[in-house]
Amino acid sequence: MKKEILRKLHEIEIKENVKILFAAESGSRAWGFASPDSDYDVRFIYVRPKEEYLRLDTVKDVIEVPINEVLDINGWDLQKTLRLLYKSNPTLFEWFSSPIVYMETEFADEFRAMMMEYFSTKRSLHHYINMAERNYREYLKGDMVRAKKYFYVLRPVLACRWILEKGTPPPMLFSELVESQLPGFLKPAVDELLKLKMDSPEIKEIPRVDVINEYLHKSINEIKDFAEAAENKKCDWNTLNKIFIQNIQTAMTKQPWSFIIVFDEEKAKRNGYDVDTLYDYVNKNVERYGLIRIGHGTWKANPDDEVESQCLAISMLSKMQWVMQNIKSFTAFEDDADEIDCLEVFRRYAPKRL
Numbered sequence: 001m002k003k004e005i006l007r008k009l010h011e012i013e014i015k016e017n018v019k020i021l022f023a024a025e026s027g028s029r030a031w032g033f034a035s036p037d038s039d040y041d042v043r044f045i046y047v048r049p050k051e052e053y054l055r056l057d058t059v060k061d062v063i064e065v066p067i068n069e070v071l072d073i074n075g076w077d078l079q080k081t082l083r084l085l086y087k088s089n090p091t092l093f094e095w096f097s098s099p100i101v102y103m104e105t106e107f108a109d110e111f112r113a114m115m116m117e118y119f120s121t122k123r124s125l126h127h128y129i130n131m132a133e134r135n136y137r138e139y140l141k142g143d144m145v146r147a148k149k150y151f152y153v154l155r156p157v158l159a160c161r162w163i164l165e166k167g168t169p170p171p172m173l174f175s176e177l178v179e180s181q182l183p184g185f186l187k188p189a190v191d192e193l194l195k196l197k198m199d200s201p202e203i204k205e206i207p208r209v210d211v212i213n214e215y216l217h218k219s220i221n222e223i224k225d226f227a228e229a230a231e232n233k234k235c236d237w238n239t240l241n242k243i244f245i246q247n248i249q250t251a252m253t254k255q256p257w258s259f260i261i262v263f264d265e266e267k268a269k270r271n272g273y274d275v276d277t278l279y280d281y282v283n284k285n286v287e288r289y290g291l292i293r294i295g296h297g298t299w300k301a302n303p304d305d306e307v308e309s310q311c312l313a314i315s316m317l318s319k320m321q322w323v324m325q326n327i328k329s330f331t332a333f334e335d336d337a338d339e340i341d342c343l344e345v346f347r348r349y350a351p352k353r354l
Contacts, residue, residue: 001070005042005102007276008065008073010296014262014329016063018046021078021107021247025100026091031174032099033151033194037201039067042102043095044075050248053079078247082240085111088120088233090127093169107247114239116168122230124163128156128170129223136216144205147196153216154190158182160223186215255294256335257301257310259342261317264328271326278326285320286313310334318346318353 009023027041028034044063052059061077076084085092096112132153139149151174158177159170170177174194182190189212196204261282263275283293289309290302302309314332317323330342346353 001040002102003276005040005071005073007296008071009042009044009103011262012044012063012065012073012075013046013295014260014297016046016048018048018063020044020046020075020103021105022096022111023075023101023103024095024098025102026095026098027072028148028151030094030098030100030172031151031155033174033197035148035197035201036199039069040071042071042073044073044103045078045081045095045107046075047078047247053248078244082244085115085118086235086237086240088118088123088235090124090169093119093124094172097169097172099172107243110243114243117239118235119169120233121163121167122227122232124169125160125223125227125230128159128163129220129227132156132160132216133220133224136220140208140213140216143208145208147193147200147204147206150193150209150212151197154182154212157216157219157223160226161219164223164226183215186212255298255300256333257306258294259299259310259314259330259332260295261297261299261323261330262328263297263326267328268326271322273322273326275326278322282317282323285316289313289316314342318342318350324353 005023009020012018013020021044023042023044024030025041026043028038029040046063048059059077061080063075065071065073081092093115096108096115101108135149135152135156139145140153155174155177158174158181161181162168162170162177165181178187178190189209193206193209193212196206261279263278265275268275268278279297282297283299286299289312290304291299291309291313292302294300299313301307301313310332314330317330324346327343330346332340332342334340343354
């Protein structure tokens with residue numbers, strides 16, 4: 001599945017003309033209690049070309065991929081991300097502590113290093129306890145309840161307990177929160193729930209567990225009082241502004257003497273190919289000229305002979321039927337990094353290859 005997720009992320013980069021700076025798993029798989037039919041909740045942060053941030057009209061600051069039964073993928077623009085970090089958005093702290101990371105750049109390490117400057121106990125407590133109270137009220141008051149909903153209340157309550165004790169963002173893994181914050185007398189009941197959650201479908205209903213409900217009800221009221229009493233934290237924008245400027249200046253710089261190929265997934269299926277295999281075939285063929293693969297569908301020319309190696313590779317690929325019958329786009333960059341639409345060139349001067 002990781003290979004499929006990476007392929008989808010690279011498709012997003014090409015289709016949306018963005019660079020993904022970080023991508024990780026969120027939700028039950030990252031929390032450590034996925035059900036047999038749990039989907040993959042992939043979250044990412046991306047940056048657009050600098051010019052996109054200098055427009056008078058508003059550019060959408062989220063990318064959402066249509067959800068299917070297996071994959072739920074969406075991402076936030078860098079600008080949105082940094083503005084939310086300024087507000088100590090707990091979701092960001094969770095993403096960057098996820099035990100399952102799909103993609104990351106130097107930005108991720110830099111971001112992690114300065115996140116604590118913007119961590120607010122008050123805002124984090126309000127976030128988690130509001131989530132716990134809402135889910136408790138909506139899902140755990142009936143005689144029969146969905147087993148998975150207990151964890152959508154237990155986890156934020158234990159996260160609040162962690163914050164109150166340690167003054168740091170809570171860990172992503174539910175097991176760490178249980179070990180540190182759950183009262184011992186509740187562990188057998190929670191272990192039983194956890195086993196049920198991981199071995200059963202998402203819709204499994206069980207009788208309400210009163211001992212857990214009593215603990216949750218009491219905890220929610222206590223933590224709400226602590227959240228109200230916590231002090232606000234004042235932050236400045238300087239560090240965030242520096243990171244923003246640095247990344248929009250460098251992240252989308254086009255590589256001179258390189259090319260990008262995008263295969264059409266539907267065409268490939270009709271022709272009996274797997275698109276990942278096609279990209280691997282391209283790589284094996286262009287390696288003979290010393291080209292270096294720098295992305296899922298991106299290759300950099302041989303630095304010892306950029307012009308000849310790139311021209312030879314592109315010419316060779318244009319003569320291969322398995323390339324041309326499955327291709328969606330073929331873009332090359334030379335010295336000035338201006339885009340060359342190779343398919344348009346082929347249409348003009350070698351139409352029989354298409």
